[in-house]
Amino acid sequence: MSEHSANPSPAAAGRSRAVKAVIPAAGLATRFLPATKAVPKELLPVVDRPVLQYIVEEATQAGIEDVLLITGRGKTSMVDHFDRRPDLEARLEAKGDAERLEAVRRPSELAEIYTCRQPEQLGLGHAVGYAESHVGDQPFAVLLGDEFVKPSEPLLPAMLELQARTGGVVLAFFEVDPAETKRYGIASVEPAEAELTDVGEVVKVTGMVEKPKPEDAPSNLAVLGRYVLPGRIFDAIRRTEPGSGGEIQLTDAMELLRTEGVPVHAIVYRGTRYDTGMPLGYLQTVVQIAAERDDLGAEFRAWLGEFVKADASVGSNT
Numbered sequence: 001m002s003e004h005s006a007n008p009s010p011a012a013a014g015r016s017r018a019v020k021a022v023i024p025a026a027g028l029a030t031r032f033l034p035a036t037k038a039v040p041k042e043l044l045p046v047v048d049r050p051v052l053q054y055i056v057e058e059a060t061q062a063g064i065e066d067v068l069l070i071t072g073r074g075k076t077s078m079v080d081h082f083d084r085r086p087d088l089e090a091r092l093e094a095k096g097d098a099e100r101l102e103a104v105r106r107p108s109e110l111a112e113i114y115t116c117r118q119p120e121q122l123g124l125g126h127a128v129g130y131a132e133s134h135v136g137d138q139p140f141a142v143l144l145g146d147e148f149v150k151p152s153e154p155l156l157p158a159m160l161e162l163q164a165r166t167g168g169v170v171l172a173f174f175e176v177d178p179a180e181t182k183r184y185g186i187a188s189v190e191p192a193e194a195e196l197t198d199v200g201e202v203v204k205v206t207g208m209v210e211k212p213k214p215e216d217a218p219s220n221l222a223v224l225g226r227y228v229l230p231g232r233i234f235d236a237i238r239r240t241e242p243g244s245g246g247e248i249q250l251t252d253a254m255e256l257l258r259t260e261g262v263p264v265h266a267i268v269y270r271g272t273r274y275d276t277g278m279p280l281g282y283l284q285t286v287v288q289i290a291a292e293r294d295d296l297g298a299e300f301r302a303w304l305g306e307f308v309k310a311d312a313s314v315g316s317n318t
């Protein structure tokens, strides 16, 4: 008997792991104006790579090789980033700059990138709905482009495994300050079935609500911007009425599936996540990545230590 016999493998259950990812990236990024007036927020650099490249790398590191970007007006440069640049490559090749040549080529070699356009921004559920013709009835991952998960503490592999076992909706939660529930989808939960708990800190979802006021929030467990969804979500999105903010919410479509008997589970994530869609979270991400870089981390950390010390002594004199 195999040591995994208690956990039916996806193959045994007749299910396969999601192999495609969808990245909704059509938003207007009002929280980062004026930087995002002409530059998509997904292209803001974290050290020397755009935020979006980290998100695509996160998907490919979890074994996904097919990525659909849902784009909108003014976002063409985002797609260009994942295209080849033969003119630039020829120049770098002629100069013998192998390192930069590899950096310029890398985005175009990460995955098969597809795009489609969301003509109007009517909500996250509405955006995900545009992926239907690309994804079909197979399970797929959704990664929100303005949420950064530390690469050394990945979340997606366990979520993909869990979804292949349950066939349902798989979310990730993180704990928020109760005063902040109105910024997120919030869930009520109960313990998960014992055979699922080897994947991580797994909980079973018993209800979800988008952006509740603190007094109405069922918990402080917030939906993180990573999802693995079954193809049935598209039908649920079509049947979802506008909700919070007058938008078609993915949370509401998932809740609809749950009330119809589709299992919804989540992994409680205790790793590091930042919201790169606003200035503070963006700065935290840049500092985190810069401090860990092999090429400039040591120098940057030394400078940062001095900066913080000097700043603290200025603070204590005032």
Ligand code: G1P
Pocket (backbone or CB within 6 Å): 124, 144, 147, 183, 184, 185, 186, 210, 211, 222, 223, 224, 225, 249, 250, 251
């Ligand atoms: C979206 C989702 C929300 C989730 C959040 C995570 O909200 O609707 O449920 O908690 O992402 O970042 P948005 O940030 O688009 O308002």
